[in-house]
Amino acid sequence: MRDTIDAAFLRVFESHAEGKEPPALNDDLILLESGLDSLGFAILVVELEEELGFDPFTLSDEPYYPQTLGEFKDFYEANTP
Amino acid sequence: MKPTRLKRLLGEVDPSREALIGAGAGLSYEDVCKASWNGPSAARVAVGCRDLGAVARALVALDGAVAALCAIPPQLAGDDLRAVLEQGEFDHALVDDDDARRSAFEAGGAVCHSPDEALSKRGDGAAFDGATEWLVPTSGTTAAPKLVVHTLESLARAALAGRNPSAQPQVWGMLYDLTRFAGFQVFFQALLSGHTLVCDTPDASLGARLERFLAARVTHLSATPTLWRKILMAPERRDLTLKQITLGGEAADQPTLTALAKAFPEARITHIFASTEAGVGMAVSDGRAGFPLAYTQAEHGGVEVRIEDERLQVRAATSASGYAGDTPLGDADGWVDTGDLVRVEGDRFHIIGRESGVINVGGDKVVPDHVRAVLLECPVVREAVVYAKKSSFTGALVAADIVLHDPAMDAGEARAALKEHAASRLSATQVPRILRFVSDIEVSSAGKAKPQS
Numbered sequence: 036m037r038d039t040i041d042a043a044f045l046r047v048f049e050s051h052a053e054g055k056e057p058p059a060l061n062d063d064l065i066l067l068e069s070g071l072d073s074l075g076f077a078i079l080v081v082e083l084e085e086e087l088g089f090d091p092f093t094l095s096d097e098p099y100y101p102q103t104l105g106e107f108k109d110f111y112e113a114n115t116p
Numbered sequence: 117m118k119p120t121r122l123k124r125l126l127g128e129v130d131p132s133r134e135a136l137i138g139a140g141a142g143l144s145y146e147d148v149c150k151a152s153w154n155g156p157s158a159a160r161v162a163v164g165c166r167d168l169g170a171v172a173r174a175l176v177a178l179d180g181a182v183a184a185l186c187a188i189p190p191q192l193a194g195d196d197l198r199a200v201l202e203q204g205e206f207d208h209a210l211v212d213d214d215d216a217r218r219s220a221f222e223a224g225g226a227v228c229h230s231p232d233e234a235l236s237k238r239g240d241g242a243a244f245d246g247a248t249e250w251l252v253p254t255s256g257t258t259a260a261p262k263l264v265v266h267t268l269e270s271l272a273r274a275a276l277a278g279r280n281p282s283a284q285p286q287v288w289g290m291l292y293d294l295t296r297f298a299g300f301q302v303f304f305q306a307l308l309s310g311h312t313l314v315c316d317t318p319d320a321s322l323g324a325r326l327e328r329f330l331a332a333r334v335t336h337l338s339a340t341p342t343l344w345r346k347i348l349m350a351p352e353r354r355d356l357t358l359k360q361i362t363l364g365g366e367a368a369d370q371p372t373l374t375a376l377a378k379a380f381p382e383a384r385i386t387h388i389f390a391s392t393e394a395g396v397g398m399a400v401s402d403g404r405a406g407f408p409l410a411y412t413q414a415e416h417g418g419v420e421v422r423i424e425d426e427r428l429q430v431r432a433a434t435s436a437s438g439y440a441g442d443t444p445l446g447d448a449d450g451w452v453d454t455g456d457l458v459r460v461e462g463d464r465f466h467i468i469g470r471e472s473g474v475i476n477v478g479g480d481k482v483v484p485d486h487v488r489a490v491l492l493e494c495p496v497v498r499e500a501v502v503y504a505k506k507s508s509f510t511g512a513l514v515a516a517d518i519v520l521h522d523p524a525m526d527a528g529e530a531r532a533a534l535k536e537h538a539a540s541r542l543s544a545t546q547v548p549r550i551l552r553f554v555s556d557i558e559v560s561s562a563g564k565a566k567p568q569s
Contacts, residue, residue: 051544073478073509073510074477074478074509074510074544074545076509077478077507077508077509077510077513077549078513078549080507080508080509081505081507081513081549081550090508092508092509093506093508
């Protein structure tokens with residue numbers, strides 16, 4: 036799951052933030068500083084839904100805003116149906 | 117000045133001519149004109165019959181005989197029907213012999229009659245002093261339908277202007293629901309000039325309709341661009357020899373106009389812009405998408421057009437006067453905001469979609485019809501519908517259902533082709549991020565494409 040998220044992140048980054056250098060992916064990466072904007076994250080979540088079959092952000096009742104890539108991945112793992 | 121009466125106008129046509137050919141028996145102009153309303157002249161009458169011949173006879177009998185009339189769309193039921201009956205404050209209804217339907221109208225406060233009982237063939241019937249109100253339901257795709265108050269003169273303005281009851285008879289096909297604004301336009305265009313109108317039951321398939329049109333030698337046909345694309349795909353259309361093709365209800369896109377010109381080389385092809393609120397708007401027959409910018413500089417057929425804040429406004433001598441319940445439609449000078457967004461390109465302006473359907477993607481406003489028009493230009497796409505999908509990051513994202521020309525095409529390849537096409541023509545927020553490939557797209561009763569639920 037964590038690798039799938041990394042791969043999707045890089046794919047979306049490449050197509051959405053064209054020309055920019057992709058960040059080094061680790062759990063401490065601050066999402067807001069990763070170079071992806073909110074449209075980029077919206078696309079990432081949609082692409083992951085295609086691959087994984089679920090969107091934890093719409094499944095969970097509580098609104099959740101992960102700050103780091105690690106938290107983002109944890110949220111996916113914790114909310115796997 | 118006395119108001120125009122529909123019965124008097126139709127009485128000027130040769131009575132032996134065929135007026136309607138339908139699923140049941142045909143009706144001549146004499147048949148259509150000989151019914152009269154038996155009830156009180158102050159009545160507000162809802163016409164809820166399914167048989168189009170009965171609806172036509174009722175409209176002719178009721179205009180000039182009652183205070184208000186409204187043809188109720190046959191598929192209207194439940195809350196929408198209740199809302200319409202409440203707005204119209206109907207005290208009488210003409211309903212077929214169907215208990216469920218009858219009780220819905222009775223619950224709305226109307227006394228129900230069968231059409232045969234309420235419309236006699238003798239006597240002069242009642243007469244109403246003023247102009248009868250014609251209440252026309254809006255399509256209400258996103259909210260409950262509203263009733264727009266017309267008179268015969270405002271609803272039939274375009275047909276009255278071009279009226280010629282002694283013209284060589286033509287045969288018109290009806291693809292719209294007669295009870296909607298677009299259906300009325302076809303109805304009046306055909307009957308006020310003494311032509312024959314070919315109808316079908318509301319639930320008939322497109323193939324069955326086209327076969328009936330072929331048998332009756334229909335030459336004049338009006339439909340939405342979505343429906344025209346379906347007609348282009350229907351094998352039954354091959355033997356139709358059309359002389360007049362009209363596109364309305366949605367913006368006509370260039371690929372559809374070009375395909376129609378190729379499939380029906382003898383036909384004149386006209387696309388029109390009209391809204392229920394404003395009455396008929398404008399038409400152009402030069403085969404190019406959009407409308408000439410010159411239309412905004414001078415009056416055309418009693419209609420003025422202007423573009424304000426990228427929105428289309430119209431003003432006409434005989435617009436609808438308001439919604440039932442007295443919400444005025446226009447501003448003090450009579451300009452009506454159509455709620456349609458406009459883009460100017462060179463010497464043309466294009467209607468790119470309804471403001472009310474706008475998708476908000478992280479604060480950027482995306483017009484679904486604009487995105488759809490771009491998708492339809494992609495060579496692999498046969499039909500498309502664009503809608504919003506909720507996103508926790510941007511509020512919404514643009515999603516699209518796509519019908520491919522080649523259903524066997526590899527989904528990955530199709531996705532790549534669409535992505536490239538969309539990315540080169542749309543901004544990042546406009547590009548559909550969710551693509552679903554579907555085998556067919558449902559068409560609403562108003563002839564417009566609907567997303568699958």
